Amino acid sequence: MSITAIASSITDGPTPAIGSPALRVERLEVRYGRTTVLGGVDLEARSGEILGLIGETGSGKTTLARAVAGLAPVTAGRITVDGTDRTTLHGRALRTARRAGTVQYMFQDPLRSLDPDLTVARLVGEPLAVAGVPRAERGPRVREALDRVGLDAALAARTPGALSGGQRQRVALARAIVGRPRLLLADEPVSALDASNRNHVLRLLDRLRHELGLAVVVISHDLDSLAGIADRIAVLYRGRIVEQGPAEAVLDRPLHPYSALLAASAPGPDPARRAALRLLREPAGAIVPGGGCGFAHRCPFADAACVAVPELGPATGVTAPGPDQHTAACHHSPDWRARLHPGNAVRTPVPDTATTLSEQPR
Numbered sequence: 071m072s073i074t075a076i077a078s079s080i081t082d083g084p085t086p087a088i089g090s091p092a093l094r095v096e097r098l099e100v101r102y103g104r105t106t107v108l109g110g111v112d113l114e115a116r117s118g119e120i121l122g123l124i125g126e127t128g129s130g131k132t133t134l135a136r137a138v139a140g141l142a143p144v145t146a147g148r149i150t151v152d153g154t155d156r157t158t159l160h161g162r163a164l165r166t167a168r169r170a171g172t173v174q175y176m177f178q179d180p181l182r183s184l185d186p187d188l189t190v191a192r193l194v195g196e197p198l199a200v201a202g203v204p205r206a207e208r209g210p211r212v213r214e215a216l217d218r219v220g221l222d223a224a225l226a227a228r229t230p231g232a233l234s235g236g237q238r239q240r241v242a243l244a245r246a247i248v249g250r251p252r253l254l255l256a257d258e259p260v261s262a263l264d265a266s267n268r269n270h271v272l273r274l275l276d277r278l279r280h281e282l283g284l285a286v287v288v289i290s291h292d293l294d295s296l297a298g299i300a301d302r303i304a305v306l307y308r309g310r311i312v313e314q315g316p317a318e319a320v321l322d323r324p325l326h327p328y329s330a331l332l333a334a335s336a337p338g339p340d341p342a343r344r345a346a347l348r349l350l351r352e353p354a355g356a357i358v359p360g361g362g363c364g365f366a367h368r369c370p371f372a373d374a375a376c377v378a379v380p381e382l383g384p385a386t387g388v389t390a391p392g393p394d395q396h397t398a399a400c401h402h403s404p405d406w407r408a409r410l411h412p413g414n415a416v417r418t419p420v421p422d423t424a425t426t427l428s429e430q431p432r
């Protein structure tokens with residue numbers, strides 16, 4: 071895509087076709103000094119889709135979003151947004167792409183990310199000003215964005231300090247969508263909100279992705295927030311995607327023991343989930359020597375096979391390849407579930423030389 075095309079896409083580009091690829095991340099690596107934070111991530115998000123990215127604290131979720139938004143250094147791999155390889159952009163082309171606002175990153179904490187001295191009107195209109203949208207056009211666009219997120223135009227004159235937490239989050243959302251981005255990265259968008267505001271913001275994201283043909287990546291450390299709205303879920307563990315697939319499949323039939331642990335921790339009466347939780351709460355499994363599977367030290371199914379780093383793949387080999395495929399990076403994804411039944415929990419010992427996983431992405 072040319073610089074002019076990138077720049078013009080902010081204001082009046084057509085709504086992208088639902089299902090068209092908006093983001094493709096290939097073998098993405100991010101390292102800080104000797105610490106590997108992301109160790110070869112593959113991910114895809116499509117227009118009109120909500121992709122849930124889940125993982126515990128420190129797994130690399132924010133770093134992944136920041137790398138996609140051009141805010142974290144990419145050590146290796148490729149990030150393609152709307153057909154443009156962002157990792158090859160430099161200088162003027164990079165600045166133009168940033169100004170165009172094709173990718174919007176919504177920070178975790180709206181209070182900290184919104185300038186406290188600016189009015190809501192200025193805050194929401196800022197991305198348009200940066201993109202060079204004429205002043206006369208900005209007012210109507212700002213009002214439209216506020217309307218889309220359900221904020222009264224009367225709030226436009228207030229500063230963030232005079233808004234509730236839910237209103238601030240909606241201002242952040244209005245600011246993110248005012249330039250008609252292709253991709254919205256929402257980092258823990260509801261973690262600071264009470265239940266009613268949480269539902270409101272999640273419903274808004276759900277509506278906006280349809281209305282604007284927006285690809286949305288919702289980052290969360292809790293499955294509950296993702297369960298109702300994500301079409302697909304990707305599970306990040308220690309800088310690697312360990313499972314991804316349709317949300318229902320990942321939640322109800324997880325292929326990776328770590329995803330099962332996450333699903334089991336979510337409230338619900340499902341006895342299979344409770345069984346998984348009981349087993350996975352057992353003392354950690356064997357620590358495999360050297361590199362290998364990053365989850366092995368916590369996994370009751372870890373054995374000598376887990377010394378090799380597992381690649382993402384389908385459990386049974388029956389699903390068709392493609393972004394909707396349900397895949398996991400676990401040597402035991404075909405068989406660990408059978409061991410959940412009491413009496414079947416066989417653990418094969420690993421060699422005595424077990425050490426920590428120091429070679430793993432941290």
Ligand SMILES: Nc1ncnc2c1ncn2[C@@H]1O[C@H](COP(=O)(O)OP(=O)(O)OP(=O)(O)O)[C@@H](O)[C@H]1O
Pocket residue numbers: 102105107125126127128129130131132133134291432
């Ligand atoms: N600029 C940086 N320099 C060095 N290390 C960093 C930097 N940014 C992040 N890290 C490290 O990368 C790891 C992943 O951090 P990241 O914020 O991406 O995790 P996260 O999954 O988003 O966690 P949380 O849910 O707590 O926000 C952490 O160990 C963090 O300390």
